Amino acid sequence: MQAATSCDLKFRSTDPTSRNKCFSHAIPKRVAVTCGYRSESFSFPNGVSVSRSDWQSSCAILSSKVASVENPGGLADKIAAVNGHTNGSVNLGLVAVESTNGKLAPAQPLTITDLSPAPLHGSSLRVAYQGVPGAYSEAAAGKAYPNCDAIPCDQFDVAFQAVELWIADRAVLPVENSLGGSIHRNYDLLLRHRLHIVGEVQIPVHHCLLALPGVRTDCVSRVISHPQALAQTEHSLDVLTPHAAREAFHDTAAAAEYISANDLHDTAAVASARAAELYNLQILADGIQDDPGNVTRFLMLAREPIIPRTDRPFKTSIVFAAQEHKGTSVLFKVLSAFAFRDISLTKIESRPHHNRPLRVVGDGSFGTSKNFEYMFYVDFEASMAEPRAQNALAEVQEYTSFLRVLGSYPMDMTPWSMTSTEDA
Numbered sequence: 001m002q003a004a005t006s007c008d009l010k011f012r013s014t015d016p017t018s019r020n021k022c023f024s025h026a027i028p029k030r031v032a033v034t035c036g037y038r039s040e041s042f043s044f045p046n047g048v049s050v051s052r053s054d055w056q057s058s059c060a061i062l063s064s065k066v067a068s069v070e071n072p073g074g075l076a077d078k079i080a081a082v083n084g085h086t087n088g089s090v091n092l093g094l095v096a097v098e099s100t101n102g103k104l105a106p107a108q109p110l111t112i113t114d115l116s117p118a119p120l121h122g123s124s125l126r127v128a129y130q131g132v133p134g135a136y137s138e139a140a141a142g143k144a145y146p147n148c149d150a151i152p153c154d155q156f157d158v159a160f161q162a163v164e165l166w167i168a169d170r171a172v173l174p175v176e177n178s179l180g181g182s183i184h185r186n187y188d189l190l191l192r193h194r195l196h197i198v199g200e201v202q203i204p205v206h207h208c209l210l211a212l213p214g215v216r217t218d219c220v221s222r223v224i225s226h227p228q229a230l231a232q233t234e235h236s237l238d239v240l241t242p243h244a245a246r247e248a249f250h251d252t253a254a255a256a257e258y259i260s261a262n263d264l265h266d267t268a269a270v271a272s273a274r275a276a277e278l279y280n281l282q283i284l285a286d287g288i289q290d291d292p293g294n295v296t297r298f299l300m301l302a303r304e305p306i307i308p309r310t311d312r313p314f315k316t317s318i319v320f321a322a323q324e325h326k327g328t329s330v331l332f333k334v335l336s337a338f339a340f341r342d343i344s345l346t347k348i349e350s351r352p353h354h355n356r357p358l359r360v361v362g363d364g365s366f367g368t369s370k371n372f373e374y375m376f377y378v379d380f381e382a383s384m385a386e387p388r389a390q391n392a393l394a395e396v397q398e399y400t401s402f403l404r405v406l407g408s409y410p411m412d413m414t415p416w417s418m419t420s421t422e423d424a
């Protein structure tokens with residue numbers, strides 16, 4: 001186990017009566033020891049060395065392929081193609097894994113079960129989310145993992161770190177809303193961190209306008225809430241509080257908590273009905289989202305991937321960077337790799353390529369132009385256990401300088417009921 005280093009994280013008290021109490025822990029940073037990994041990278045007899053998270057992705061794809069491949073001989077080459085281990089096939093044979101009793105277990109091929117053990121603490125699953133009790137993200141955590149121990153975090157980034165530092169077992173984070181669009185911060189964090197998407201939940205978001213008891217709507221001169229919530233209620237607020245200033249706040253429930261904690265009679269919050277209960281506020285207006293079908297999609301993140309299956313509808317999320325000098329219409333070629341295999345795409349998002357934001361184009365004879373360089377996120381409706389998905393990614397690999405499978409996971413097929421978040 002590597003040396004412990006301290007790491008300062010900010011978590012919020014789970015006690016809803018805490019008035020903006022936010023405490024920080026100096027959490028000793030530990031490398032994952034559940035499976036007794038001695039290091040964050042593995043070397044194989046043939047000299048190929050892979051990072052732990054690449055290994056996990058390989059295991060996930062390997063496990064999915066065991067169910068579907070006829071000629072095991074092609075297995076390692078296919079994995080090599082998708083995971084970029086171009087120097088020879090990856091020997092997935094023997095890896096010594098230290099068992100929990102300290103003795104080296106006999107070398108056995110790792111399975112996802114080895115990589116994703118049940119939480120050691122034995123109690124309910126600890127799920128990190130951004131916000132305070134009453135936030136929609138808390139409701140999403142409860143839908144994703146009923147009876148979980150929901151851990152409020154100050155920032156999206158802290159929720160990622162909580163999982164990486166084994167303080168939480170999962171994280172549930174919003175990535176897009178049907179009215180407000182993508183939550184770009186979390187797309188960037190998916191790339192920066194090495195967690196795996198293991199599921200999704202879609203939450204109908206039912207916004208309310210909350211204020212202290214006795215406050216009338218025409219006395220409200222300021223409305224505070226999460227930027228996404230303000231975007232989702234823009235027209236309603238134009239009608240309800242046309243002269244009130246709108247201010248972004250940490251999250252919807254924290255806005256409600258702030259009004260209550262500071263006894264603000266001129267301020268209202270856009271938040272859930274549950275936040276009204278938790279922070280003793282009245283509901284001035286109910287269901288103020290501009291579209292009754294207002295839905296936010298949340299992703300469930302874990303340290304290890306799940307084994308993709310074909311027994312239920314699955315979705316796969318990837319991120320890639322187009323390969324320079326691969327000629328024109330690279331994006332078209334990438335998308336056609338799915339289209340020609342009858343794989344539907346449900347999302348494309350482009351985000352600045354932080355390591356290569358600009359590319360100078362032109363030989364100088366007519367001057368030079370600068371292209372913005374992007375990372376592309378794509379969600380498609382297929383499981384990595386399906387050969388068509390594996391072959392599509394193997395083709396995409398030809399056009400990309402970087403390709404990562406963020407996760408292959410069950411689609412959220414639960415019917416939407418608007419009542420489900422009235423008590424969110």
Ligand SMILES: O=C(O)C(=O)C[C@]1(C(=O)O)C=C[C@@H](O)C=C1
Pocket residue numbers: 130131134135136137138174177183205226228229250251252253296
């Ligand atoms: O502030 C909250 O309550 C959150 O859960 C965050 C969040 C978001 O980030 O989009 C989640 C769902 C809603 O779309 C509004 C806000």
